[in-house]
Amino acid sequence: MMIARITVLSAIAAGMVLGDGKPGTGRAKADWLTASSSALPGQPLQTAIRIRHDKHWYSYWLNPGEAGMPTTVEWKLPPGWKHGEPGFPAPVGFLTSGLASYGHVGELLLPVTITPPEDFIGTAKLEAEISWLACSNDGCVPGEAALSLEVTAGDPLPGPAAAEILAAIDLLPRPAGESLRLSVEETENSLVLTLIPGKSAPADLSQHEVFPLTTEVIDPKTRIRFAPGGQNWTATVPKSEFAASPLKELTLVLADRKHPPLQVTWNPPSRKSH
Amino acid sequence: MESTIKKKSLDISPSVNNVCLESRNIMKNSLIPTIAGAFALITAHAAEIGQSAPDFSVKNTKGETVALADFKDKVVVLEWVNYGCPFVKKHYESGNMPALQEKYAAKGVVWLTVNSSAEGKQGYHAPAEMAEIATKHGNKASHFLMDTDGKMGKAYDAKVTPHLYIIHKDGKLVYDGAIDSNPSARKEDVATADKWFADALDAVLAGKDVSNAKTKPYGCGVKY
Structure with a gap:
């Protein structure tokens, strides 16, 4: 059968x-x-x-x-x-x-x-x-x-x-949810990425390989690695030469090949009128 | 910059199975010439929008020397080609590229098709054979250039085939990028894509500024 x-x-x-x-x-x-x-x-x-x-x-x-x-x-x-x-x-x-x-x-x-x-x-x-x-x-x-x-x-x-x-x-990336938040600071040629750990965040993010799921934001030649910075993890990366400024979204996949990969998304804070 | 590339070359990640690991080693070994090529690229004067287009002097398939200086006061198009590449096939088999070559030749544009495949690399053919292949594909360029040492390609930082550039009558580079907006290998997508390159060339010929001067080219890597 x-x-x-x-x-x-x-x-x-x-x-x-x-x-x-x-x-x-x-x-x-x-x-x-x-x-x-x-x-x-x-x-x-x-x-x-x-x-x-x-x-x-x-x-x-x-x-x-x-x-x-x-x-x-x-x-x-x-x-x-x-x-x-x-x-x-x-x-x-x-x-x-x-x-x-x-x-x-x-x-x-x-x-x-x-x-x-x-x-x-x-x-x-x-x-x-x-x-x-x-x-x-x-x-x-x-x-x-x-x-x-x-x-x-x-x-x-x-x-x-x-x-x-x-x-x-x-093996599929899963949303990091509350465990990890991404913030992005944009300068002319580079991006400062900050991962803010929350509840049950991975203890060490320095060994994770990081891949941009969003196209044409980070120069693909960049090897992205996060380093500890206070309570957070940071990485400064060159912008893609085709990046449209200001950025609208960035999703990263973080993989350590031991645990399921994590996916974090950043969107610019909405500009509320005061 | 050097260290970034070196690091990246090793960034073929430890992976989930042996097949990957094996492939990783193969890729590593084969990267050596690629890295050398990348360094050469860094030292060359890179083409930039709004700046003078890098000069070149390259033999065509007939053995004649063709230089940018030969085309003073002409609008010049550079088109990187590799007929083994599916993205190039898309634009030749659909008739799109030959039609553009013909259309703009009639408007006085000098169209230079360039092959930067190194001898022994995929896409390289001896000049006479290359000319035959180009004709077979309907190529109607003013000249077909044999940039076998890759100097011209690296000066322009030509990344893929097809990669298109437009040089204004005044010698300034005014377009660097894709032929259109749809990075697929399907012929049927030609009709519905935004015509980034043709729009730029029309603007140049109409004496207008190019609004979208740098776009992301899509295609196969140039085989330097």
């Missing part, structure tokens, strides 16, 4: 020819995993899109950095079905062709919840298309894959991918 009926279509060869004449394939394969092949009406189902990169190739994070293109999903769900936003784990930083980028290598899981409609009966075929740009030191190749998943109405039963998906959810 098929526990999880998942149709796996490997990456569509985009017919690309690199400058050296090698055929391109998107340099990665994608498929769609589900924690259960059955779901109850109106109850979210945990799924994950998996991208397996060829060795030495990477795709891009939501903030791709100086070049590249974020991976995107186009949903083709039946009427009444809803999807969440695919979650991305903390990226790794690359410097290729002199350009600083944020991306993912190896096997990448993007957890995403899918919710059937309240009147869900029988079996539904869910479809989505994923597009990515794979790059290496040798060049870049776009890739895309048609994904599909069959889900039957009924009590959820953990399938073979359930544990893997749960592990992937643990």
Whole structure:
């Protein structure tokens, strides 16, 4: 019996020819995993899109950095079905062709919840298309894959991918909430970032890698590290040459690779008239 | 600046599985030439909006020397290219780039397509072969320049392909950035994007100021 009926279509060869004449394939394969092949009406189902990169190739994070293109999903769900936003784990930083980028290598899981409609009966075929740009030191190749998943109405039963998906959810950045607040002071060319710890904040933030999720605010060549400053943690970083001033938002992802990454967002204080 | 780049090069993070670690080491080793390139870039006089565009003297695919000084009183466009790059393909296969080249040539603009791929790097072809590939892609530039040593690209800080620059008749740099607003590799997105580069060039030709002179270019890294 098929526990999880998942149709796996490997990456569509985009017919690309690199400058050296090698055929391109998107340099990665994608498929769609589900924690259960059955779901109850109106109850979210945990799924994950998996991208397996060829060795030495990477795709891009939501903030791709100086070049590249974020991976995107186009949903083709039946009427009444809803999807969440695919979650991305903390990226790794690359410097290729002199350009600083944020991306993912190896096997990448993007957890995403899918919710059937309240009147869900029988079996539904869910479809989505994923597009990515794979790059290496040798060049870049776009890739895309048609994904599909069959889900039957009924009590959820953990399938073979359930544990893997749960592990992937643990790697997703979660809002720091009350535990950490970010403030940003903008000068002409730089930003002073301050993290103000609250209840149950991590004891040490100096070892966290810090990635700007918001694009074009911090120069991607910057290695952001916070240092203790009184009760708080501070970092001064160069602004992106494309930053629009005054800044409207900055979201950072802080990862120490031991705990789930944290996400903090700053918005300028609203200017109230006195 | 030096230390920032050195640090960054090591900032390929400890990661969650062995595949990543392995890749990290590979990336580290392969970074050495990249870092050298980055230093060269720092020492070069970088192009800046409103300042005199850096001079250059580079051979075209026919072996003729082409210099910025040859085009006094002309509006000059520089377009960095690499036909192996999906973002370049987007603008050639959709016909967008050749159409722009043709349109502005008719208005007296000098269009210089530049390939800065170093010999042995992706996107490099010997001049005669390069000319053939460019023709095959419908390139209608005034000259196709072989910046194989990367000097011209580094002087302009050309980061990606395609990366576009506009030099005013008076020799000042007036545009540095993207061809349009949509950083995708899909041909169908050309029609709906904001035409940042063409709008800038139209403004220059109309004797107006460029309102959006520096935009973030998108594409593949130049293979110096």
